[in-house]
Amino acid sequence: MSQHWIEKIKFLAIGALNTAIDIVLFLILGSFIGLPMLAANSISTSAGMVTSFLLNRKHTFGSGGRVSLKEVTAFFGVTAVGLWILQPLVIAGVTQLMPESWEPPVVALGAKLVATVVSLLWNYYLYKYVVFKK
Known part of the structure; x- marks a missing residue:
């Protein structure tokens, strides 16, 4: 498999992980801890974005x-x-x-x-x- 396709697969896999982090954290913060939905969403999407940045930077695009x-x-x-x-x-x-x-x-x-x-x-x-x- 070419490096080009491996990069795209990594991007999609990291995207799936970021989405899972966002959803799980949103549910935990909102439904189980009781934070207001807007606050829970702000925290969960921020966590997903930080994870996306760090993992895509290193593993997908190889920035050092x-x-x-x-x-x-x-x-x-x-x-x-x-x-x-x-x-x-x-x-x-x-x-x-x-x-x-x-x-x-x-x-x-x-x-x-x-x-x-x-x-x-x-x-x-x-x-x-x-x-x-x-």
């Missing part, structure tokens, strides 16, 4: 040396744009293209899945060529 402020800022900027700007725009666009006869949960799930794929591609290529470029 000390972590720089420029690298951290670029990573969180790319990730934030993907989550808070790109995904909502894609969801809104895809929702408008779906047939009105479809059930709202199907429309929402379909739009979210498309937005997630677009966001994954956005993150992968910007992490590779901007954040962790060699």
Whole structure:
């Protein structure tokens, strides 16, 4: 298997781990500890983002040396744009293209899945060529 495909598989595996950390921590903090949902979500997504940064930096893109402020800022900027700007725009666009006869949960799930794929591609290529470029 080529290094190119290994890198993509690592990126997806780390993404799955980050998502699991986010969800599990969100449930623990919100449902079991009783934090308000917004606080639980802020903490859980932050933990997922930090994990993503550290693991993708080292294992996916092979960046070495000390972590720089420029690298951290670029990573969180790319990730934030993907989550808070790109995904909502894609969801809104895809929702408008779906047939009105479809059930709202199907429309929402379909739009979210498309937005997630677009966001994954956005993150992968910007992490590779901007954040962790060699």
